[in-house]
Amino acid sequence: MQRLRTITIGILVFAGLAWAGVADAVRLKDIAEINGVRMNQLVGYGLVVGLDGSGDGKKATFTVQSMAAMLEKMGVTVDQNVIQVKNVAAVMVTAKLPPFAKQGNRIDVLVSSIGDADNLQGGTLMLTPLKGVDGKVYAMAQGPVNTGGFGAGGTASTVVKNFPTVGRVLSGAIIEREVATDFGSRSTVMFSLHNPDVTTASRVVDVINARFAAPLARAEDAGTIEIRVPDRYLGNTVPLLASLSELEVEPDNDAKVVINERTGTVVMGDQVRISTIAIAHGNLSIVIRENFDVSQPLPFSDGRTVASPDTEINVQEGASQLVVVPQGVNIGAVVNALNALGVTPRDLIAIFQAIKAAGALQADLEVI
Incomplete structure (x- = not known):
């Protein structure tokens, strides 16, 4: 019975350790991407029509020129100097062409005003070609613009919700050109880590080779x-990539403390450690009050009103004692030690900077 109990405890301990290791593991597809599988940016210039008097004004001359050119293509000749409308706005149209997109697929587009239009609500985007960096047209966009906000006002006040000068056309672009790939004919595939690290790359190689029981993977550098x-x-790499993407790897993170002094935000990584150090942190508060003592003479007297200023200064300094912060073996110990000081996040920023200057912070300190 004693031996059975010992074996049972050993199994539970082993299972707990195994679960702790798996709990930190993530899928390979979440920390890396396949080379050649990427988004492509598209951009175009177009017009939004049908606005309720909230379009571009006379100062936006490019809008008038675009209207005249569009009407010219429609077979209507008009002098741009006589065009005076406020229901048209010039916009830039942007979209992301997903990988493996085929002709006829639809994608969303983002419409942004570039003139002095007040609101794109209720407008319709006219047919707009979307080009890539090579100057070729990859999609055509057209459709109603959804702003997700509104704007209304009069002469004295205006009410605006969200950003009505930016809108989205849902499934508004149709892909007309595909991006050529040789994905199926590759004899090798490359994974690029989002956060290059030699330890993570080595672990990825070990996991892949163990999965296929063959030395198929090797690390070219810390990120590839x-x-x-x-x-x-060969010739059918999709099932291979599907199985590779689901492999679980435990990534290794650098010890780093990120500080945002504008918002008072402090973020620490799991590998952050602090050596044993003594800290004393106090607050200095200075309050200045200005008072005036007024001497008012009696009625019908020859006296005059005299105002004497009285300044009151109050200085308070926190009586903080020296506190010993022991060396932490994990992030929980570090947090508990710092919480024992009872400081605010903004005080914590100054403390971390002082700890780093003292050489007791075993991590990189990054201020953003």
Whole structure:
């Protein structure tokens, strides 16, 4: 019975350690991306029509020129000097072309005013070609603009919700050109880590080689892993990438403390450690009050009113004692030690900077 109990406890301890290791593991697809599988930015210039008097004014001359050119293509000749409308706005149209997108697929587009239009609500985007960095047209966009806000006002006041000069056309662009890829004919595939790290790259290689029981993967550098496609997956790499993307890897993170002094935000990584150090942190408060003692003469007297200023200064300094912060072996110990000081986040920023200057912070300190 005693031996059975010992074996049971050993199994539970092993299971707990195994669970602790798996709990920190993440999928390979969440920390890396496949080389060549990426988004492409598209951009275009267009017109939004049908606005309720909230379009571009006379100062936006490019809007008038665009209207005249559009009408010219429609077979209507008009002098741009006589165009005076306020229901049209010039906009920049942007979109992201997803990888493996095919002709006929639809994508969302973002419409942003570039003139002095007040509101794009209720407008319709006219047919707009969307081009890539190579100057080729990859999609055509058109449709009603949804702003998700509104703007209304009069001469004295205005009420605006969100940003009515920016809107979205849902599924408003149709893909007309595909991005050529040789994905299926590759003999090797490359994974790029989002956060390059030699330890993480080594762990990824070990996990992949253990999965296939063959030395298929190798790390070219701290951020790139090259994988040789097995013979049975040549010409059919999609199942291979699907199995690779689901592999779980425990990434290694750098010890770093990030400080945002504008918002008073402090973020610490799991690997942050603090050596044993003594800290004393006090607050200095100075309050100045200005009072005036007024001497008012009696009625019908020859006296005059005299105002004597009286300044009151109150200085208070916190009586903080020296506190010993012991060395922390994990992030929880570090947090508990710092919380024992009872300081605010903004005080914590000054403390971390002082700890780093003293050489007791075993982490990088980054101020953003």
